[in-house]
Amino acid sequence: MSQVELNTSLGYLLKMASSALHSAMEAVLRPLGMTITHYSCLELLSQRPGLSNSELARGAFVTRQSMNVLLQSLERDGLVARPERAPSGRVLPTTLTAKGRRQLESASAAVRAVEDTMIAGLTEADQNRMREALRSCVTSLREDMSAGM
Amino acid sequence: MSQVELNTSLGYLLKMASSALHSAMEAVLRPLGMTITHYSCLELLSQRPGLSNSELARGAFVTRQSMNVLLQSLERDGLVARPERAPSGRVLPTTLTAKGRRQLESASAAVRAVEDTMIAGLTEADQNRMREALRSCVTSLREDMSAGM
DNA sequence: TGACTCATGTCAGCATACTGACATACTCTT
DNA sequence: AAGAGTATGTCAGTATGCTGACATGAGTCA
Missing domain, CATH: 1.10.10.10 (Winged helix-like DNA-binding domain superfamily/Winged helix DNA-binding domain)
Known part of the structure; x- marks a missing residue:
């Protein structure tokens, strides 16, 4: 499936x-x-x-x-x-x-x-990576949204 | 502030x-x-x-x-x-x-x-790290919620 | 200048999710 | 065996957010 x-x-x-x-x-x-x-x-x-x-x-x-x-x-x-x-x-x-x-x-x-x-369980590096990952997700989704019009 | x-x-x-x-x-x-x-x-x-x-x-x-x-x-x-x-x-x-x-x-x-x-902008490793980070956040928040009762 | 487009503030109606409450059924403890 | 405690399904009322719509002001372009 x-x-x-x-x-x-x-x-x-x-x-x-x-x-x-x-x-x-x-x-x-x-x-x-x-x-x-x-x-x-x-x-x-x-x-x-x-x-x-x-x-x-x-x-x-x-x-x-x-x-x-x-x-x-x-x-x-x-x-x-x-x-x-x-x-x-x-x-x-x-x-x-x-x-x-x-x-x-x-x-x-x-x-x-x-x-x-x-964020207690995350190291500084973890937090930075998470920030970047989230930003990347937002950017990708928004690009796709405006592109699909 | x-x-x-x-x-x-x-x-x-x-x-x-x-x-x-x-x-x-x-x-x-x-x-x-x-x-x-x-x-x-x-x-x-x-x-x-x-x-x-x-x-x-x-x-x-x-x-x-x-x-x-x-x-x-x-x-x-x-x-x-x-x-x-x-x-x-x-x-x-x-x-x-x-x-x-x-x-x-x-x-x-x-x-x-x-x-x-x-997730188009994330490598496999990025995705795995993000998964772990999100799981960690959820666990920390839930522990704190049930602890504060 | 005038038409077009776009963003804003706001009103009205609707949809969705939530809180409160209650009866019922299971589980655990004594 | 009986009571307390917990989880479930469900009803009712409330709240919060959304869509649709309209008028207004600013910027753009012919």
């Missing part, structure tokens, strides 16, 4: 690892009252202040419609701020408020701990 | 790769009228006939409630079969029908092509 062998399939292992990471992150973020996308959005804004809704969506791997809903609730809760009118074009640059930065701090530490746990 | 550096964070790269794979699989499965979970369920049943609802859920990384809903629709469409009553306990062993097997064939080929694309 020559099927996708679950035990050796890199796709399946990738999904398994991603799922395990997702669960672990959910577990540490839930007590803080945050979801993963919620945290991702704050973390992105912390590292790249002024990101637009669409850019945040791409960075968090959701649609811009989903990110828009999230941003509205974050804005309502005073964690992020957006200008009334777009400075140029339609793009609304978003920034963290002091409250948002504060909330991010504890979450960021918790997530870092999860990531440290995840 | 010592934050989670997006560009080097293995967690972020893992999510990115998983997301890219997810999108690519969706793209090839959609024309076949299947979702990823739908395909995953059939693939699991093909390799491990007689799996229960809960086992399928774990294998596809969803809750057993979600898998139950899916199984009901697959059963309605005649792709899988489950006995009326449990042969033992409450466990209902599920099997593929001929129609299910037929539908799986084209999907399996498409998914295999996506996976081949994904």
Whole structure:
């Protein structure tokens, strides 16, 4: 039959690892009252202040419609701020408020701990190889996607 | 600040790769009228006939409630079969029908092509290392999860 | 200048997956 | 033998993300 062998399939292992990471992150973020996308959005804004809704969506791997809903609730809760009118074009640059930065701090530490746990069994060299392998996978998939149009 | 550096964070790269794979699989499965979970369920049943609802859920990384809903629709469409009553306990062993097997064939080929694309830039050794790294990540995360209870 | 293309923000409706809850059946311990 | 603990199948309600659609602003090209 020559099927996708679950035990050796890199796709399946990738999904398994991603799922395990997702669960672990959910577990540490839930007590803080945050979801993963919620945290991702704050973390992105912390590292790249002024990101637009669409850019945040791409960075968090959701649609811009989903990110828009999230941003509205974050804005309502005073964690992020957006200008009334777009400075140029339609793009609304978003920034963290002091409250948002504060909330991010504890979450960021918790997530870092999860990531440290995840890579505990890997040497520095292993980690570098894994990074390169993952980057290669992403590039190959994206090239193929845009090529097939 | 010592934050989670997006560009080097293995967690972020893992999510990115998983997301890219997810999108690519969706793209090839959609024309076949299947979702990823739908395909995953059939693939699991093909390799491990007689799996229960809960086992399928774990294998596809969803809750057993979600898998139950899916199984009901697959059963309605005649792709899988489950006995009326449990042969033992409450466990209902599920099997593929001929129609299910037929539908799986084209999907399996498409998914295999996506996976081949994904690993096109990796040598055999790279792939083996990546497999081991991913397995290590999963093990570390799971140990930590069950330990923290 | 005007038509075309593209990216963005946003609204509405839908699909999918999740949490909570309950009854049932097996297993282990005492 | 009986109770506790665990796993399963399933129902209901909720949440989160997605697709479809539309208007708006910017860039491109004839």
